[in-house]
Amino acid sequence: MWDLEHWRWAAIRTIVNTRLYITRSSWLAPTTQPEQVKIYRSWLYVYPCRVFLPQDHDSQAHPKLPLVIRVHGGGFMVNNPAVDDPLARHLSDNAHCIVVSIDYGKAPQNKFPTGYEDVVAQTLAIIDDPELPIDKSRVVLSGTSAGGNLVLGAAQDARLRDKLIGINGVCPLVDIERDAATKMATRPDPSIPDFIGDTYDGIAKLYLDGANPPNLRDVRLSPINFTSRQDLPAHVLLVGVEHDMFCREAQDMFDKLKRLTQGGNDSESVEWHKVAGQVHAFENFPIKDSVEKEQKRVEAVEQMYSDIAKWLRRVFAYNV
Template sequence: MWSLEHVQWACIRAVANTSLYVRHSPWLSPTTQPDSVKTYQCRPNLYPCRVFTPRGHNGQDALPLVIRAHGGGFIVNNPTVDDPIARHLADNARCIVVSIDYGKAPQNKFPAAYEDVIAQSLAVIDDPDLPLDRSKVVLCGSSAGGNLLLAAAQDPRLLSKVVGVAAIYPVVDLTTDGDAKMATRPDASVPDFIGNSYSSITRLLFDAAQKPSSTDTRISPTYFATRDSLPPNVLLIGCEHDMFCHEDEAMANKLAALSTEAKVNTEAGWRAPGVQWHKVLGQPHAFEAFPAKTPEKEKARTDALDAMYSVISKWLIDVFSNSGGK
């Protein structure tokens, strides 16, 4: 039986999905459109996958693959929300990007979304109609999508097929509550819209009678068993004013500590063998989706977004150039 909370989130999801289809329609966003859409029969009841190929590709040469999973707190959004980043990565990293969907809570309790991303990822990788270099497959997700793909990347069904995973401001540790996460932020005066919703989201995501351990890697991917539990290349991105930034950096440090080589500093983070950390300074969770209220802050936001896209593209190019024959 649905509670008022269930109804409220269902209404929010309906409004969000309608808004996304309008804002990312060919009429309002002609430059970020996918080249095709496709429904895989392994999950026919989800929103169609959106397929992006690099501009100018001849359709014949095999290309690397990026499988993209959107954010939305496990409850809202659909693959259209990722059209801008998918188009950017396809064109700038010269790869095929396929944005996938997954079942949303509360109708679809854990582990439905987890199983959805694995099933669709495998279907995309095995798709004979896509000109893919299957030795160069990377997963890339934001927020809830980042959580799902960091978790799915550790699943034996997918791990051997993937050379990298990039996660943008994902939740990676469900052992701490929302208040504890909010307390890790450097400036409590900066709003964080996830903070007020975090406990509601976790209630709707899990069946109380069957909730797994909070250290289960399917929900808390930072508790990976060994370095080989994850693909050889990991990019973690956090936002300075995001309640998940602290745990994201902690996961990156955990991966770096498994190497005998020292970190090398970058402009806004560092890299070590097999892992790169990038912190988006001055921005909150999901900053790319919400324009700032003043021209100065909006310029800072768009500059940060451009820089983040550039970091991801350069990381992908490096991963693709050093992978092959997996």
């Protein structure tokens, strides 16, 4: 039985998805369109996957391509795969790979671990899709914010771990045990607003099942609690954003991974990139009151996209 909060978020999702349908449409965004849309797991609230192929792809020269599976952010509550179209298009063309943007069931209608299981199930289905020219030895998961949380947890799942060569989290939530006050206190400049801060604790409660509270240290919720280097793929790129409340915990996860990687296998790599001067989800929200700040934001988005693509090329063993 839905309560008022369920109906409120259903309405918010409808508004957000309608806006995405318009702004990511072929008539407003012709240069970032996917090559096809596919359904791997279809049920209420889950949108079809968006499949991107490199625009200069020569199927004879490269019969098989690496695969990147993208998982969007939105606080486990909103958005659909179209929100990642600009990044997906960029990565496909510049890292010469297949990019598949996927969706997952949203809270509060779908509590943890529904979204997590959606990510695992769709990832497995995509890897085994005979219609896509996938090089199964080069598969990477990539996610932003809540999507970063989901992929960093899914990468540790026994059903997926051995199928992945790399993992990328962008401003990911990695420790759900830390409350909003703790996270906000780690930001370098409290005068810069963080739009998640005041709502984080409430959103976390709506994502979790209050009737059957999960263990917050579970790596599916707090992927920072991995126990060994082998729990995650060989190559890891974590991207933090300077004024984001999740930046400190993401760097803590990087530090933990780096300590375990040092002196280990030379085929493993762990990288940390920090985007200076920006806030959470900066890539999706233009700054309207300052031309100078907007220009810096656009430059930061372009640089972040470029950095992720370059990292992918290294992971896929392409010449950079």
